[in-house]
Amino acid sequence: MNPMPSSQPIFQRRRTTLAQRLGAFIMGLALILHPASFSLADESLTEEERITRAISDTLAASADTAALNRRREMEILMGDIRRVTSLAPERLRLLEIAAKGAIDHSLDNWRVSQEQHVRQQAQGTTVVAVQQRIANAGEVQIGSSSAADHPLWVKTLTQTLKPDEQQRYAQAEAERKDYRQRAINAILMAELERRLGLTAHQSDKLAPLAERTLTDYLPDMSNYIDRGSGIDFRMLLLILSGMNPTEAQAIITPAQWQRWQEITNDYAGWWQGIEQQHRARVGGTRK
Amino acid sequence: MSCSATSLRRPGRRLIASALLGLVALTHARAEEEPTEKAPFIDQTLERSAEFYASGMKSLVKEVVKITGTTPDKEAALAKEAQKAVDDKMAKSKRGLWKTWKEMAVDGQIDQVQFWDSYRRLPEAILTPDKSPIWKDALATILSPSQLLLWDAEANQRRGRIEKAINDYLVKGRDAWKLKRIEARKPEGEELITEYQLPEPAALGLRNGIEVIVTQSLSAWGQGLEKQIREYVKSAFLGGAEERIKQLEDGQLNFATTAEPAALEAELVHWKALLKTHLGESLYAQWASREQQRLDRRVRALAMIATAELDKKIRLSPQQRPQVEATLTRVIQTSITKVDAFLQENYANSELLLMVLNGVPTEEMKTLIEADQQVGWRTLASRYSSWWNQFK
Numbered sequence: 001m002n003p004m005p006s007s008q009p010i011f012q013r014r015r016t017t018l019a020q021r022l023g024a025f026i027m028g029l030a031l032i033l034h035p036a037s038f039s040l041a042d043e044s045l046t047e048e049e050r051i052t053r054a055i056s057d058t059l060a061a062s063a064d065t066a067a068l069n070r071r072r073e074m075e076i077l078m079g080d081i082r083r084v085t086s087l088a089p090e091r092l093r094l095l096e097i098a099a100k101g102a103i104d105h106s107l108d109n110w111r112v113s114q115e116q117h118v119r120q121q122a123q124g125t126t127v128v129a130v131q132q133r134i135a136n137a138g139e140v141q142i143g144s145s146s147a148a149d150h151p152l153w154v155k156t157l158t159q160t161l162k163p164d165e166q167q168r169y170a171q172a173e174a175e176r177k178d179y180r181q182r183a184i185n186a187i188l189m190a191e192l193e194r195r196l197g198l199t200a201h202q203s204d205k206l207a208p209l210a211e212r213t214l215t216d217y218l219p220d221m222s223n224y225i226d227r228g229s230g231i232d233f234r235m236l237l238l239i240l241s242g243m244n245p246t247e248a249q250a251i252i253t254p255a256q257w258q259r260w261q262e263i264t265n266d267y268a269g270w271w272q273g274i275e276q277q278h279r280a281r282v283g284g285t286r287k
Numbered sequence: 288m289s290c291s292a293t294s295l296r297r298p299g300r301r302l303i304a305s306a307l308l309g310l311v312a313l314t315h316a317r318a319e320e321e322p323t324e325k326a327p328f329i330d331q332t333l334e335r336s337a338e339f340y341a342s343g344m345k346s347l348v349k350e351v352v353k354i355t356g357t358t359p360d361k362e363a364a365l366a367k368e369a370q371k372a373v374d375d376k377m378a379k380s381k382r383g384l385w386k387t388w389k390e391m392a393v394d395g396q397i398d399q400v401q402f403w404d405s406y407r408r409l410p411e412a413i414l415t416p417d418k419s420p421i422w423k424d425a426l427a428t429i430l431s432p433s434q435l436l437l438w439d440a441e442a443n444q445r446r447g448r449i450e451k452a453i454n455d456y457l458v459k460g461r462d463a464w465k466l467k468r469i470e471a472r473k474p475e476g477e478e479l480i481t482e483y484q485l486p487e488p489a490a491l492g493l494r495n496g497i498e499v500i501v502t503q504s505l506s507a508w509g510q511g512l513e514k515q516i517r518e519y520v521k522s523a524f525l526g527g528a529e530e531r532i533k534q535l536e537d538g539q540l541n542f543a544t545t546a547e548p549a550a551l552e553a554e555l556v557h558w559k560a561l562l563k564t565h566l567g568e569s570l571y572a573q574w575a576s577r578e579q580q581r582l583d584r585r586v587r588a589l590a591m592i593a594t595a596e597l598d599k600k601i602r603l604s605p606q607q608r609p610q611v612e613a614t615l616t617r618v619i620q621t622s623i624t625k626v627d628a629f630l631q632e633n634y635a636n637s638e639l640l641l642m643v644l645n646g647v648p649t650e651e652m653k654t655l656i657e658a659d660q661q662v663g664w665r666t667l668a669s670r671y672s673s674w675w676n677q678f679k
Contacts (some may be wrong), residue, residue: 035645072663079659080602175605176598183595186588187637193581194630197471199478200577230596233630255474 005106050127058118058134063111066102066139070147074099077148082156087166098156102147113140184218185211188217191233192240195263196256205251213242220277224270237264241271242278324678329384340416344369347417351426354441355434368425372416383411404676407518452535453516457509459538464508464547468554469499479566479574489565496565500557508550548628582623589626589640590616596637597644601656601663610655618646629674642671 045053078095081087087095117140122130147153161169189207192198198206217239225235240248240260249257261268288519344505348365351357357365387406405410416422422510480490520531563571594612597603603611619626626643629635644652645668 017625050293075659076600076602076663079657080604083604083657172605175608176602179591179598179608180595183588183591186584190588191630194585194627197475197478199482200581201482203581230636230640231592232636234633234635253474266520 028038047127051122051130054127054131055118055122056136058137059111059115062118062139063107064197066107066110070103070106071099073149074103074153078171081161081169084169085161087161087165091160094160095156098153098160099147100116102150103151105152106150108148110140113145130278181215181218185214187231187233188214188236188239191237195237196252196259198252198256202251202256206248209243209247209251210239213239216282217242217274217278220274220281224274234263235267235270238267238271238274240264241268242275243248298617306537329388333377333381333384336380337373340373340376341370343375344416344422350441351430351438354428355437357430357434361429364429365425368421368429370417372419372422372425375419375421376414378414378622379411379414383409449520449532452532453513453520455534456516456538457513460512461505461508464550465501465505468504469498470560471570472497472501479562483566483570483574485565489567493561493565496561500561501554504550504554507553508547509652512547523638550630554622586616586619586623589619589643592637592644593619593640596641597664597667600641600667601660603656603660607656614647614651615643615657618643622646623673639674641667642675644668645672 078092078099079093082092118134118137121133121137188210189203192206192210193203221238225231225238237260241264245284252260345366348362348369351365352362353382387402387409391402391405421600426438430438473494479485480493485493491555516535520535521533559575562574566574587605594608597611598608622643626640629639629642644664647655647668653661656664
């Protein structure tokens with residue numbers, strides 16, 4: 001970095017420097033008085049011990065992150081329960097305690113998997129290489145479960161909410177699900193109209209067919225279209241594959257059919273999986 | 288943390304050390320309140336830029352020497368002035384960056400995409416050392432008149448090559464867009480001709496008019512793209528000049544979106560005018576009403592799916608959901624071309640659509656949802672702000 005010219009804004013330099021100089025002076029004094037307090041990178045450790053420390057630090061950090069993510073999820077969930085049921089603070093407190101326990105226990109299996117994963121990444125190298133490798137180790141999904149599914153949480157929730165509160169909460173959950181289903185139906189038609197250039201008449205004819213097929217197939221498609229990253233709009237259009245081809249092609253023109261094939265071409269192979277799953281689930285044959 | 292036997296026998300010293308450590312933490316916390324501590328990315332950027340420009344200006348000096356055949360003492364003088372130009376640029380950049388930070392930071396946090404968008408508009412950001420008056424004066428005073436002529440000729444040739452590369456790139460992209468839009472409009476036109484049973488002259492006018500209206504909208508095409516290209520090659524006089532220009536000439540670069548919402552918007556205006564001419568008032572009103580209904584349905588569908596996605600993340604109550612949907616409907620209505628441009632990208636999905644949260648003013652958001660949900664909303668809005676800013 002080039003030396004800072006004198007025309008730089010002084011608020012960056014003067015205040016920071018004073019604070020840092022004072023800190024450095026006190027730090028030096030403390031170091032003289034008690035050097036062992038500062039042995040974060042102890043020179044006396046063997047390479048193996050340093051590797052062990054690096055692994056422990058990484059595991060502790062990833063466990064903290066995993067716990068933090070679950071805590072945020074549970075905070076949202078508790079906020080939802082509070083809004084829907086108007087739960088009194090003392091009963092909400094019970095849920096908070098249960099949530100903490102559920103978060104901790106839900107990480108039990110994950111901790112084992114994560115440790116195995118990190119140790120596998122860390123084997124047979126120097127501390128520098130280990131640090132680099134485990135820094136990119138990421139978080140395993142194996143053994144990971146939601147705190148909201150943990151029996152401790154589920155049981156406490158059932159015991160804490162009165163029957164009418166449980167009913168209100170279940171009703172809110174059902175409304176959420178229904179809203180999402182309606183949103184998917186609406187976006188499916190909007191995308192079909194936009195991507196295929198459907199006329200109003202075509203749209204009117206296709207809508208009931210599309211909605212019926214979506215209702216039939218959504219349980220089989222949701223793993224494909226409604227994943228963690230949201231609904232893939234192109235993949236959603238695959239639903240045309242689930243319609244009776246004669247009925248569908250009687251509504252849309254050959255040019256539109258071809259356009260649809262071009263749009264969904266990348267995903268066409270996936271439909272076989274969806275269809276198989278559908279047949280296995282409903283036990284019928286394709287309409 | 289290990290602790291030696293000697294130090295354990297000295298609890299007094301340990302206590303003092305702990306107290307001093309606490310004091311260090313306090314002073315350090317104070318230092319962290321300073322802008323430089325809170326925005327390390329600014330210092331990192333400045334450091335990288337200083338290195339980039341210094342190395343670029345060094346190669347520029349070498350090229351001036353090669354073209355003009357000037358003497359080693361003049362080369363040294365040029366190198367000195369080149370470094371001055373870099374220092375001047377970096378000092379100005381630093382001022383601009385901190386000025387932007389002070390204007391935009393809220394509680395020590397900033398949206399980096401918006402931050403850079405804002406900073407790049409400043410003259411401090413646009414300036415490069417090779418365009419600095421310091422460097423221009425250096426060339427004029429250090430080189431002899433004949434050497435200056437030689438260098439000016441080279442510089443002009445280089446500028447010409449860059450301009451041609453930019454122009455060729457834009458022409459190619461514009462032609463591709465034009466073709467794509469004509470192909471998209473043709474079936475729409477044919478459907479209207481069939482549906483409304485247009486007489487032959489009107490049908491012909493509509494068919495022939497498609498290319499005309501797409502061509503008319505081309506003036507709105509590529510403005511954002513040209514800006515991005517110019518930003519990319521603005522340092523083409525410096526390091527990597529040849530490589531950057533070559534990439535541009537060979538069409539190897541992909542500058543963000545090719546959806547061009549401004550051009551789409553212009554095209555829609557011309558398309559409506561074309562239909563009005565050839566359908567006549569009555570049929571046009573019929574078409575326009577139907578299109579408006581379709582658009583309303585579409586906007587609502589987009590707002591619903593965005594609401595459902597948000598619902599999944601922050602769990603809206605049955606009372607909040609319709610209010611959020613109405614707000615997002617309004618945002619999408621006013622930025623439908625932006626949203627449509629986003630949807631034309633292959634990676635578009637319902638979660639990325641949450642970029643629309645950036646269109647809701649913070650104060651309004653606070654009236655819609657509770658404090659525990661606002662954290663999630665802000666996180667999502669910030670995560671997808673780059674998409675919101677990209678599609679202008």
